[in-house]
Amino acid sequence: MKKKICFLMIFVLLMSLLPAFGLANPVKAQETQVYLNGVKINMGDALPCIVNGRTMVPVRLFSENLGATVKWDNTTQTVTIQSEDVSVKLIIGKKEAVVNGKNKTLDAAPMVISGRTMVPLRFIAEAFGAVVKWDKEASKAVVVWNVKIKDSTGNDVTVPAGLNRLVVLNTDAAESLRILQIPDEFIVGVSDTVKTDPYLGFENKESVGSWQKPNFEKILSVKPQAVITYGKWPDTTLEDNLKPAGIKVIRLDLYKPETYDNDLKTLAKIFGRVKTAEEFIQWKANKTAVVVDRVKDLKPENKVKVFGIWSSSLTATTWKTFAQNTAVHQGLESAGGINVARDMKDYPEISPEWVLEKNPDKIVIGTYDKDVIGYSVKDNTNVSKLRDSALVNPVISQTNAGKNKEVYIISTKLFGGNKTYLGSLYLAKWLYPDRFKDVNPSQILKEYFEKWLGIPMKGVWAYPEP
Structure with missing residues (x-):
């Protein structure tokens, strides 16, 4: 009998220590859902749940969707969550925490459930x-956060909580919203x-005019909480007309290669989609790393001289090109x-004589004519005609x-633009076909459409196909 009592005492003691050692807690958890500013947080296989009346969430995924980083100290069983202006330290099994250097008491201690820190x-x-609100009818927690x-x-902007009515002037922002899986009804x-872009899928949305000169009356009529536009365009008359109505203007470019990643994470932060943004950025980096790796050892004398222009230049007397x-x-x-x-620098005007003097080895012509190239084009007929006309152009025909x-x-x-990294795959294979024999740019573009935009790849994007 004494042995049984002793065994039971040891068992109870070990069970009480489980949280402290980060083992799976013997708790009964009821699954639930968590929405951040109207968007369901994607938890993957780590689902939020209710334990003893308290909603528990995976610390890493939830915090990272708020734009914070999470560190785990296995020795002390301590979780540290750090953002630009918030620091939180938690210990498994303890109801005491430190927030921005101040001690706080929790209603429920952090715990480990199925290997996840909750x-x-x-x-x-x-x-x-x-602010957290509980939607009893839908059995979900709704987090409302002024972001x-x-x-x-470079301006600081506080985006209103619960942002779910948007006007989008920026085509690149519209595509980024697709990548982040923001609901259409927003x-x-x-x-x-944006409305007429053949693959964005916003053809049924209300048009509010051009991105350069929007119709303010139409914007006001759809009663948005915010308008997303470019950094420079339209000018500040946009704010002047919308601010009195309480409509926030969010200026994010999302087309410059050097700032795209940061812009995307900023947009994602508004909707609690930072984790999704980081996954996409990593995918992008992985797909294009091959270009960096295979051209890094090229000596200057072995590099190809290339000239880039728009198709409109072919019929112009003065050409524009693209510089620093x-x-x-x-x-x-x-x-x-x-x-x-x-x-x-920038977009200098150059003469035909200048082109002949530079004598490029290869020429790349960009076109935005939707009858020639792009998502809705069914065959190579028009793009091949454009190339043929370029080959007989009196200037181009005299170059190497x-x-x-x-x-x-x-x-x-x-x-x-926002997909220059995908274009660089085509460019690299055109410039150095021997170095990129095993690279299929069209296959990577197909993956972009299907995996990140959720639509089939269609159309003609480059010609001749590398």
């Missing part, structure tokens, strides 16, 4: 300045270019080429590129 939703949300961001102009109005500070320049040089306009038929056509969607 923390009380209300505590962690309120530490970040959010502080820095936009593309978009109540779009610019003409442009996405096209970045795309050409990231693919290992020497942009013949690299010593100039023209003589050797090293002239290529690419969609402007891939040649200077």
